[in-house]
Amino acid sequence: MGIMRMGYAHVRVTDMAEAKDHYANTLGLYEVLEEDGRVYYKGWDEWDHHSVVLEEGGVGLVKFGFKVQYEYDIDDIEKKAETFGCIVERMSKGENPEVSDGIRIHTPSDHLFEVYHAQTVLGTEVGTHNPESFPRHLVGVGVPAIDHALITCEDVKGMERFLTETFSFYATERVQTSLEPDADYIGTWMTSGNQIHQLAVIAGPQGKLHHFAFKLADWNEVGHAADLFSMDDVPIDVGPTRHGITRGQTVYFFDPAGNRNEVFAGGYTSFPDRPVSIWTPDQIGKGIFYHSRELNDRFTSVLT
Amino acid sequence: MPIVTVHPSGEVIYLDPDETVLSGLYKAGYAYAVGCRRGGCAVCKVDCLRGRFHYNHPIADTVLTAGERADGTCLTCRAVPDGDITIEMRNEDLRLINPFLRQLNEKARVRAKSVVSGTESKEQ
Numbered sequence: 001m002g003i004m005r006m007g008y009a010h011v012r013v014t015d016m017a018e019a020k021d022h023y024a025n026t027l028g029l030y031e032v033l034e035e036d037g038r039v040y041y042k043g044w045d046e047w048d049h050h051s052v053v054l055e056e057g058g059v060g061l062v063k064f065g066f067k068v069q070y071e072y073d074i075d076d077i078e079k080k081a082e083t084f085g086c087i088v089e090r091m092s093k094g095e096n097p098e099v100s101d102g103i104r105i106h107t108p109s110d111h112l113f114e115v116y117h118a119q120t121v122l123g124t125e126v127g128t129h130n131p132e133s134f135p136r137h138l139v140g141v142g143v144p145a146i147d148h149a150l151i152t153c154e155d156v157k158g159m160e161r162f163l164t165e166t167f168s169f170y171a172t173e174r175v176q177t178s179l180e181p182d183a184d185y186i187g188t189w190m191t192s193g194n195q196i197h198q199l200a201v202i203a204g205p206q207g208k209l210h211h212f213a214f215k216l217a218d219w220n221e222v223g224h225a226a227d228l229f230s231m232d233d234v235p236i237d238v239g240p241t242r243h244g245i246t247r248g249q250t251v252y253f254f255d256p257a258g259n260r261n262e263v264f265a266g267g268y269t270s271f272p273d274r275p276v277s278i279w280t281p282d283q284i285g286k287g288i289f290y291h292s293r294e295l296n297d298r299f300t301s302v303l304t
Numbered sequence: 305m306p307i308v309t310v311h312p313s314g315e316v317i318y319l320d321p322d323e324t325v326l327s328g329l330y331k332a333g334y335a336y337a338v339g340c341r342r343g344g345c346a347v348c349k350v351d352c353l354r355g356r357f358h359y360n361h362p363i364a365d366t367v368l369t370a371g372e373r374a375d376g377t378c379l380t381c382r383a384v385p386d387g388d389i390t391i392e393m394r395n396e397d398l399r400l401i402n403p404f405l406r407q408l409n410e411k412a413r414v415r416a417k418s419v420v421s422g423t424e425s426k427e428q
Contacts, residue, residue, distance in 0.1 A: 014343060014362050058364040059344040235341040257364075258344015301347055302339035304366075 002077065003167045003192045006199060007067035007119070009149060009212040010053035011259050011304075012060055018256035019054050026232045027214065027261075028142035032122065033097055040097065043214065044126070044135050045144035048119035049098035052146065059257045060304035061209040063112035064149060064199075065099065066167070071117045074102050078115075080166040081105045091116075108162050109153030110207035140232075141225045143214035147264050148197050150211050152204030152303055156185040159201045163190050172196055172270045173245045173277040175284055186281065189245060196246045196267030208303040211252060213262035222249045225263045229253050237298055242290040245279060259304045305416045306385035311353060311392040318413035324360065325350075325380040325391065333405030334398040343367060343382045352378040355389030 013019035020039060023029045029041035032050055037057075040050035048067070055062060068074060081088045087106040091114060093099070102116035125135040134142075153159050163169040169190040176183040187202040202210065216222055222240045229236050229251065237260060239251035248267040255261055279287040285294040306319045308328060319328035326338060326348055339347030346367045359382045368379055378391060400406055 012364070014364060057362075058366060060364070060366060237340075254340040254342050254344065256342050258340035258342040258367075260340065297337055298339050298345075298347065302345040304340075304344045 001069045001192070002073050003066050003115070003169070003198075004069050005067055005193075005195070006064055006146065006148060007048060007116070008051050008053060008065035009146060010055065010062040010064070011209070011212070011255075011257075012058040012062060013054050013056060013255065013257040013259070014059055015256060016054065016056040019056075022232075022234070022255050023052060023054065024139065026140045026228060026234060028139040030125070035097060042122065043143050043145040044138065045124050046146070047121050047124050049122055050119070053096075059259060061111065061151070061207075063104075063114055065096070065114045065116055066198075067119070068115060068117050071100075074115060074117055077105075077166055078103045084108075084162055084166055086162075086166075105166070107159070108155065109151060109159045109201065111151055111153075141214075141216075141221075141228055141263065143216065143263065145215045147213045147215040148195070148199060149209070149213065150200040150202060152202055152208040152210055153206050154203070156188055156201050156203050160185060160188045160190065163199065163201075168192060169199070170272045171276050172274070173279065173287075175202075175245075175279045175281065175287060177281060179278060179280065186284070187245075187279075191270055194269045194271065196248065196270050202300075204300065204303060209259065210303055211260035211262045213264040216249075216263045216265040218265050219249050222251055222263055222265050226251045237302070238289060238296060241292065244283075244287040244290040245277070257304070258302075260302065305420075307388045307413065308385065309388070309390040310398055311390060313393075313397045315398060316413065318409050318416060319385060322360070322384055325357070325378065325383045325385065325389075327381075329380070329398065331405060332409035333400055333402035335401045336393060336398050337396060338381065341381045343379065346379065348380045350378050350380055350394055351392045352376045352383075353390045353392055356386040357383045357389055358386060360384050 032042055033040040039054045041052040042050050078088055089104045091102050091104050093101045098120035100116045100118035105113045107113055126132050169192050171188050171190050173189040175187040189197040189200045191198045226240045235254045237252035242249050246267045249265045251263050253261055308317045317332045339345035343361055361382050
């Protein structure tokens with residue numbers, strides 16, 4: 001089926017000790033490896049080796065990893081990315097610890113995407129044999145898994161075309177300059193399966209990270225996460241609130257280096273044949289923050 | 305005890321030792337345009353007109369250029385004054401959102417000043 005999901009986010013942090021406290025003790029990720037100045041984490045309901053990589057020094061995104069179902073999907077995506085005009089490199093097994101061989105694509109948005117077909121399987125924290133519903137002693141928020149990311153670039157329409165043609169993603173929702181067929185795109189929310197979005201792109205500077213998000217079950221868990229952020233003095237950007245776009249429930253907050261994180265719940269089941277929801281610029285406030293119905297001054301300015 | 309004077313509006317705010325400029329201004333009841341509050345986004349920059357400060361965390365090169373490290377640019381969420389400083393807001397004035405905190409800060413500043421000048425009465 002090609003790309004199954006965004007498998008990992010690799011980000012820079014200014015202070016590793018503070019970052020570890022945030023990702024392990026506040027968010028409740030499980031540390032699985034520390035090597036060469038990098039710390040690797042997984043959520044309790046993830047089976048692959050890691051989904052978050054922290055690297056000390058600077059701030060912002062290093063790269064994302066996307067996992068395909070079959071090894072031969074790599075060749076297919078490599079050809080499509082080259083046809084699109086991207087620089088694509090082969091990567092060997094082990095260049096990323098516990099990650100298979102694959103390719104590294106320099107995207108039109110000036111981000112680095114790795115595509116791989118396997119990671120060492122550690123298993124979820126509840127196992128596969130008559131599993132309990134959740135681990136008994138979660139720490140902090142206890143996020144089960146990474147969910148999606150939002151990035152910025154100058155040409156959103158071009159990036160949507162890239163993701164459509166190389167990753168076989170489809171758009172579930174868009175912000176367009178108008179409802180006309182020749183409208184330009186201000187934002188696009190894209191996925192491959194039934195998850196409402198795996199990667200969203202909004203207009204802004206090339207190569208920047210807006211946020212990466214962790215999955216939660218429902219409103220109650222989102223509210224509980226926000227309570228814990230107050231207890232741990234985590235700066236909350238927005239929320240708890242709802243996104244009009246995706247219908248998801250959310251808190252935006254910042255890690256100790258200033259990278260924006262999100263906890264995200266809900267979002268409806270998407271299908272490729274569902275008509276795309278279109279938002280117009282006058283309603284973008286409601287689309288992003290469904291209750292306040294206006295953007296805050298950080299939404300477009302705080303990027304790492 | 306550092307005192308921060310804010311241009312152009314002229315507020316004078318007392319900071320606890322080792323406190324960042326951002327934290328001190330918010331604890332004194334003020335607000336202004338800030339972003340991540342953790343040194344990642346560069347939104348809370350002001351200009352330091354007088355006095356010295358240091359950063360209590362490493363600052364990424366993407367947030368503060370080499371030029372900005374020398375021209376008085378002050379990333380307030382990570383900047384700790386070494387003594388009294390004067391800053392100038394870039395795009396807006398401070399907004400007073402919590403006058404109760406402002407009153408407490410003013411008392412703390414006056415008390416600190418009287419300690420320094422030796423005029424503090426025994427009852428205080």
